Amino acid sequence: MGSCAVEGGCPSDYIAVTISAVSVILLLIRSAFPFLFHKVPPTKGGDIWLVWIQIFASVNLILAMVIAIDFLKFERRHWWQSCYMWAGWFEGPLGFGLLMSCRIVQAFKLYYLFVRRHLPPIRSYIFLPLVLLPWMGMVTFLHLKKPLNSRCHLQTRWVTAIVILHALYIAAMIGITRAIQHIEFRFHEFKDLLKGIIVSTVVVGVWISSYVLNQVHDDIKWLQVISRFMLLLSASILILSFYSISISQPLLSQMSLRKRDPQRFETMGRALGIPDSGLLSQRGLLDVSPDEPLDKLLQNKIFRQSFMAFADSCLAGESVHFYDEVNELNKIPVDDHVRRVYMARYIIDKYIVEGAAMEVNISHRRRQEILATPDLTHPDLFKNAVHELIQLMKTNLGRDYWSSMFFVKFKEELSKQSGYQDSMERLVGLDYSPRLSAVRGADDPFHQEHLMKSASRRSDIHETDAQ
Structure with missing residues (x-):
C-alpha cells in the first residue's frame, strides 16, 4: 500500500474508477432513454438545455477527479494534465460549481414565476455565468498564487476557502427553497428541490470530509487511499441522484428518469386538470x-x-x-x-x-x-x-x-x-x-x-x- 498510496493504482482505486465509469455510462444511457425508446421529441422551449449542462458538468467532475487525484499511475508530462486544469477548472467551475449552479438557476426561476408571478428579470443563460463567478474567481486566484503541489494538494488555508465555497452554494439552494416552500406546486417541484438539498448536503458533506482528509493528512498513507475512494464514490452518487431528482414538468419527460405518474398527459390543460368544456349547446x-x-x-x-x-x-x-x-x-x-x-x-x-x-x-x-x-x-x-x-x-x-x-x-x-x-x-x-x-x-x-x-x-x- 505504501507506493500505491502516493502514486495511485491501489485495488480500491480501480474499484472506485470502475464505479465512477459505470455511473457516467448509466447517466448517459438514462439521459438518452426517453429519446431512443419512448420517442420523446427534443424540446426547444423552456430550460431543457440546463439538463444537458448538468450532464456535461457531471462528466467533467468525475473525469477531473480521476485525473487530478492519484487514482491511476501516470506522469504529468503535458500541459493538459496540469493540476490547475483538472483540479482547478474541470473539477470546480466546470464540474461541481456548474452542477450546483444549474439547480440554483432552476430554483431562482421557480421563485420568480410562482412567488413574484412574472418572468425572471435575467435570462437563465445570463444568470448561470453570474452564479459561477465565485468559482471562476477562486480558480483564477489559484492560477496566480500557484499553491498546488505535484500531487494537486492544497495547503490548509486554501482547503478552508474551497470548503466555504461549497457550503455557499448549498446555502443558496436552501435559501431559495425556503422562499418558495408555501407554494402548492402541481408537479413535485418543491419535493424535488427538497430532495436535492438533502441529497447534496449529505453527499457533499461526505465529499468535503474526504477532501479535507485527503488534502491535509498527506503523510498518512492508509487515510489517503480511503479518502480517495470516498471522494470518487460520493461524486458518483451525487451525479446520478442530481439527474434523477429533477425539477420537471409533466410534458418534459426527458427531464425525469422515473415515471412518477402512471397517466401520460397529451396537453398541459389535461396535466393541470382543466375541465373540458365539451361541445357547445x-x-x-x-x-x-x-x-x-x-x-x-x-x-x-x-x-x-x-x-x-x-x-x-x-x-x-x-x-x-x-x-x-x-x-x-x-x-x-x-x-x-x-x-x-x-x-x-x-x-x-x-x-x-x-x-x-x-x-x-x-x-x-x-x-x-x-x-x-x-x-x-x-x-x-x-x-x-x-x-x-x-x-x-x-x-x-x-x-x-x-x-x-x-x-x-x-x-x-x-x-x-x-x-x-x-x-x-x-x-x-x-x-x-x-x-x-x-x-x-x-x-x-x-x-x-x-x-x-x-x-x-x-x-x-x-x-x-x-x-
Whole structure:
C-alpha cells in the first residue's frame, strides 16, 4: 500500500474508477432513454438545455477527479494534465460549481414565476455565468498564487476557502427553497428541490470530509487511499441522484428518469386538470355560418377542431393552437394563481419566445408586452395577441377554409350532431362545392384527402372521449 498510496493504482482505486465509469455510462444511457425508446421529441422551449449542462458538468467532475487525484499511475508530462486544469477548472467551475449552479438557476426561476408571478428579470443563460463567478474567481486566484503541489494538494488555508465555497452554494439552494416552500406546486417541484438539498448536503458533506482528509493528512498513507475512494464514490452518487431528482414538468419527460405518474398527459390543460368544456349547446352547433365573426365561430369546439386541422394542413396551425391553449387558460379561475402561472408559462415557452417550437406571428410590441408582463396571472395577458392572430387568420385562412374538404367534413359532423338535415339550409350563401383549397400544405393533389382521413380518425376519438 505504501507506493500505491502516493502514486495511485491501489485495488480500491480501480474499484472506485470502475464505479465512477459505470455511473457516467448509466447517466448517459438514462439521459438518452426517453429519446431512443419512448420517442420523446427534443424540446426547444423552456430550460431543457440546463439538463444537458448538468450532464456535461457531471462528466467533467468525475473525469477531473480521476485525473487530478492519484487514482491511476501516470506522469504529468503535458500541459493538459496540469493540476490547475483538472483540479482547478474541470473539477470546480466546470464540474461541481456548474452542477450546483444549474439547480440554483432552476430554483431562482421557480421563485420568480410562482412567488413574484412574472418572468425572471435575467435570462437563465445570463444568470448561470453570474452564479459561477465565485468559482471562476477562486480558480483564477489559484492560477496566480500557484499553491498546488505535484500531487494537486492544497495547503490548509486554501482547503478552508474551497470548503466555504461549497457550503455557499448549498446555502443558496436552501435559501431559495425556503422562499418558495408555501407554494402548492402541481408537479413535485418543491419535493424535488427538497430532495436535492438533502441529497447534496449529505453527499457533499461526505465529499468535503474526504477532501479535507485527503488534502491535509498527506503523510498518512492508509487515510489517503480511503479518502480517495470516498471522494470518487460520493461524486458518483451525487451525479446520478442530481439527474434523477429533477425539477420537471409533466410534458418534459426527458427531464425525469422515473415515471412518477402512471397517466401520460397529451396537453398541459389535461396535466393541470382543466375541465373540458365539451361541445357547445345544440343551438350553438346550428349557428355556424361564414357570415359569423371568426372569433365567435372559434368558440365552437367542433368548428375549432376542424379549422385547426385545415390550418395544420396549410402549415399554419400555430395561431389556432395558440387560441386553443389560451381558451384552456381562460377556464382556470382568476384566483387559482399557481395553475394560471403553469399554463401561462407553458404558452409563452411554446408560442411567444423567439425560436419557440410553434412561434406565432405577432408584432414585436405584443410579444414584448407578454414577455415583460408584471403579472403572469392577469386575465388579459394574451388578449391583444389573440386579436392580432384572429385578424391574421381571417386574411390567410378564413376564405379558403369554407371552400375546402375540411368544411365538407365539418358539415357532416354538424349534421350528425344536430340530427336535422334541413339545418344545412342556414349555411347557404356561398358555393361550397368540394374542391381543393388554394392554400395547400404540399404539392400532392391528394394531400388534403389523406389529412381528412387522419382528421376523421381524430374526431372519432374525440367523440368517444366526450361520451
